[in-house]
Amino acid sequence: MQIKMIDSCVHIHNIAPTYVFRGINAWEKSFNAIAKLGNKPLILGRGKETIGLREQLSRNLQEKGLQTYLATLHFDCCEEDLQPIANSFLENGWNSVIAIGGGKVLDAGKLLAHRLRLPCVMIPSSAATCAGWTALSNLYSLSGAFKRDIVLDNCPDLLIFDYRFIIEAPSQTLSSGIADAMAKWYEASVSAGDSRDALIQQAVLQAKSLRDQLFLEGIEAINRPGSAAWIRVVESCGLVAGLIGGLGGARCRTVAAHAIHNGLTQLEVTRNTLHGEKVAFGILAQLWLEEKIGLNPLAGNARRDLISFFHHLKIPVNLDELGLGKVTITELRQVCCFAIQPNSDLHYLPFTVTEDDLLMSLTFTDYC
Ligand SMILES: [Zn+2]
Helix, strand or coil, rough: CCCCCCCCCCCCCCCCCEEEEEECHHHHHHHHHHHHCCCEEEEEECCHHHHHHHHHHHHHHCCCCCCCCEEECCCCCCCHEEEEEHHHHHHHHEEEEEEEECCCHHHHHHHHHHHCCEEEEEEECCCCCCCCCCCCEECCCCCEEEEEECCCCCCEEEEEHHHHCCCCCCCCHHHHHHHHHHHHHHHHHHHHHHCCCCCHHHHHHHHHHHHHHHHHHHHHHHHHHCHHHHHHHHHHHHHHHHHHHHHHHCCCCCCCCHHHHHHCCCHHCCCCCCCHHHHHHHHHHHHHHHHHCCCCCHHHHHHHHHHHHHHHHCCCCCHHHHHHHHHHHHHHHHHHHHHCCCHHHHCCCCCCCCCHHHHHHHHHHCCC
16 A cells, blocks of 8 residues: 655654653652752752742652752853853753743753753743743853744653742743744744644644634733643643644744744843743734735734733833834844844744844734
């Protein structure tokens, strides 16, 4: 019997962490699984917001007989931060990495474990991204400008999604996570919407259902932390979005929304806004391009619906709200120049975009 070939490549997927512990007390339930991965874990974190949590979790593990060490990151996931810690591993005999924090801390922990070929445990302190799930790390410069993403050998060994930690995060991190998770649909439907591959088709369908669910329950989740809607929404942002990325694999790509995010990080003034806030603005700019340059009127409707939804979530919808009200044309061109590089995912848009088109999209995202 002959198989009708539509794609002769072999595709390799990193779909999910080996184990996911989720719920209230997920942390306590995970002790044995952590101990199995290594008896001398390095605990990685950053910022005063999580120092209390990191010290408490470190003490908990010490009580279970593990020898823990706390290390502090000072910047976004960057070589200058990672190299000194990597060098210390050999002399100290640490044998696993536990990262506690937001997306950039988790990215740093995954990347460190990947390079040292050590097991890795992810403990997100918010639902702002699905970084705890995926086999991908974003690398930044010392000053926080996006440089590139790095595909890792594996998804994390262990993801501990304890609601008690997530609920302590500022609500804006959840708004940001909602926007970042919604980007999965707006980008996957463009990069892989007509795919005939079974896994990719399912990933795109899930991305649509995730977007719909966040439209339905996102605002309730923000208003009622700890409710059933909140649990579904934080898990959608922190877990389901990652699952979609794993299922879709390398061919279910980001498109313009993340490319614009990457461009925006090149400006110092955007460093205070969250990843998902910049991605949200990128979604609106992408939809503007699809409507005005790709001549797709449905994209205009989608953009207007999102603007109203983002207003409720207090997500920036224009340059002014993004803190870029005083930005110069030269700086905006710098954003465009980065976002439109030849290897940028922006080029997965099904039409050609010029730098001037992109500049217009940044300026007119919230125009109806
Ligand atoms: Zn993202």
